[in-house]
Amino acid sequence: MSTVEEPDVRTWNFPRGTASVAVMVEFAREHGVPSERILAGTGLSGPQLADPDAQIPAETELAVVRNLLREVTGVPALGVEVGRRYRISTFGIFGYACVTSPTLREAISLALRYYRLGFAFCTPIVESRPREVVTWIHHDTIPADVQRFLAERDIVAMHRVMSDLLGARVDFTRAEFAYPATDQAERLEALFGIRPQFDRAHTVFGIDPDLLAQPLPQANQPTWAVCVAQCRDLLHRRSARTGIAAEVRDRLLPGSGATGFTAPPSFDALARTLNMSPRTLRRHLDAAGTSYRVLLDEVRQTLAEEMLTATPLSVDDIAIRLGYAEATPFIHAFKRWTGTTPAAYRRTVRE
Structure with a gap:
């Protein structure tokens, strides 16, 4: 199995930090190519490469890669x-x-x-x-x-x-x-x-x-928990949505219908409500560095964490409210998002 x-x-195609660009700039410098030539056409500067909070589009890193391939020659297996x-x-x-x-x-x-x-x-x-x-x-x-x-x-x-x-x-x-x-x-x-x-x-x-x-030599449960929480916060900040991504995310938020909670719309239904074809919507989301699945997961994770923290709803009830047919796929998804189960998450936040 x-x-x-x-x-x-x-x-x-998602926003990323500048540390990877800094690695390539330093490599080029060691081979006699100044950083200005590796960063040409990107709008990046030295101070930005040292800023841990700086973000750049993936296309900017691709421009750096192309500059590196053009400028650093004669290095086997670059x-x-x-x-x-x-x-x-x-x-x-x-x-x-x-x-x-x-x-x-x-x-x-x-x-x-x-x-x-x-x-x-x-x-x-x-x-x-x-x-x-x-x-x-x-x-x-x-x-x-x-x-x-x-x-x-x-x-x-x-x-x-x-x-x-x-x-x-x-x-x-x-x-x-x-x-x-x-x-x-x-x-x-x-x-x-x-x-x-x-x-x-x-x-x-x-x-x-x-x-x-195999246990990792530097494994440390308390430190790991703190680092994972910081990763989650950092990803949430980087995932702040604007434009078409924000609009799609808003429309994925479940609402209350005549029979109670309504499941989020399918991708094709969502495209129709936005007056565009599924192909056009997919292209717009690709350009924004995201997808229907990613946005739906973001919405479901946010709502799941809120309901586990602030309501007495059972895991089965939460799963149904998030559009799952039963609890099992929701539990698997929640563990993929957070690294823990809904029940364990609820115990942790209430301690």
Whole structure:
């Protein structure tokens, strides 16, 4: 039997911090390229890169990547070398939440839950099987001119972070890439502990499932709880909605009908109420870095937390009011949003 976990959003087009850009600027500087050339056309400056609260559109980071590829030449396996520069500290409070997690499994689940606090452009789907944990790397929506660089950067960064979390190098059980081979195979083998395969149907890597249960060297339950709360607050602030996203979110709020609570509208019904086609609405939401699913989850999480905190409603009643047919899918969704069950959340906030 296998289980599948995926990020809270299936797009790379979300606002992000500047720490990733700072990594690439520093890498370029070490290779003789001044920061002005790497930041050309982005409107970014040095002080902004040091501001932990600064946010930039994903397209701005793509512009930095394109500048890096143009300006830094003669470096073999550029995506691999840049990916090796990403460490736990690069990710700020998000990174500290991962490093203080009880196990690698918990850290991976948290990383997927707060995916938008990272810098990846690839979408990782993690499938836990009895004999292997397989991570499917989706990079087909990334612009073609930067796709390979970002795929290699993101995978190497993931490998580096997992190794940092465990305090020892993680050897992959497989490493496959959905594009032609290059002269980077030996470098990747030295990093991953296995010879990579190219021209495969999918980009994917695997690890030993026993690694998931290993306690992390810096696990600390009280610190972890504080860091997770800060991640949740940070994500809420970054997710403040305006424009079409705000309008969609407002219309997803359940109302009271003649028979009581009414479920949120379907995507197609929502598009009709906004006088646009589903395709047009989807395009507008993509441009805003979000989706119907993400906005619906945000609304449901907010309402669920309010009802668990301020009402005596049972978990079954809350599930029905949020548009679920029964409690089980709501409990699974709530754990994906918050890392805990509705009952445990209610006990915590009332203590």
